[in-house]
Amino acid sequence: MEISEALRGRKTIRGFLEKAVPQSVIREILIDAHWAPSSSNQQPWHFHVVTGSALNALCEKIQEAHRLKQTSYDPSKGKTIPAEYVDRTKKLFKQIRPFISSMEGDNKSFIESGSFRFYGAPVVIFITMHASLPKSRYMDIGMAAQNLMLSAHGRGLGTCPIALTLYYADTINACLGIDAESQETLLCLALGHPDNEFPVNRFRSCRDDIDSFITWEGF
Ligand SMILES: Cc1cc2nc3c(=O)[nH]c(=O)nc-3n(C[C@H](O)[C@H](O)[C@H](O)COP(=O)(O)O)c2cc1C
DSSP states (O other), X not given: OOHHHHHHHOXXXXXXXXXXXXXXXXXXXXXXXXXXXXXXXXXXXXXXXXXXXXXXXHHHHHHHHHHHHOOOOOTXXXXXXXXXXXXXXXXXXXXXXXXXXXXXXXXXXXXXXXXXXXXXXXXXXEEEEETTSOGGGHHHHHHHHHHHHHXXXXXXXXXXXXXXXXXXXXXXXXXXXXXXXXXXXXXXXXXXXXXXXXXXXXXXXXXOOGGGGOOOOOO
């Protein structure tokens, strides 16, 4: 696949087929992720790959934690952020709405309940990083995550990066035996075969005009 085609063709998948992804394929995808650049080549990522009964047990624990805590999605995480960012979230929700309306619930409950069960993906990969590392290493984690998503896309698989479920990071850590003192759980990635019949998977997010994101100098 040509690189620009892969970059522009990848999109978030929120519905998966009940079809296993062979461990050998996941390993190849993780090798691609591992080829991401990192600060001083420190390779600060660790991938926890969860499937089958372990994933089912984790999902149940997350549901239980959610029933107790009822944490709700807040795009600004309680902070005041510039209106343009809030507006883009609103735009996303408005544009995705028609694709969700054929299903039960509103946008927020679809995204929340979907995220908390990893949209039914057969595999979920949690990326952790040593807690002592500086926050600048989050860049490296982002690069590995993007490599992972593009590698999956190139193999006909779909991914959904999920941060919402990290509201229940304590539950995830406890279930997966991640020591929160030394490891920070930064991102969940749902992975599987896209269900192309699933209405929300027909949705394609847009991007604002590139010109307002670039400052050219010296041209
Ligand atoms: C760090 C990160 C966290 C995200 N968390 C969630 C999430 O919790 N639930 C969800 O449904 N989508 C989540 N997304 C997907 C974004 O909504 C999606 O990437 C964005 O709308 C752009 O759409 P696209 O990926 O299809 O291009 C997340 C994406 C990123 C990069």
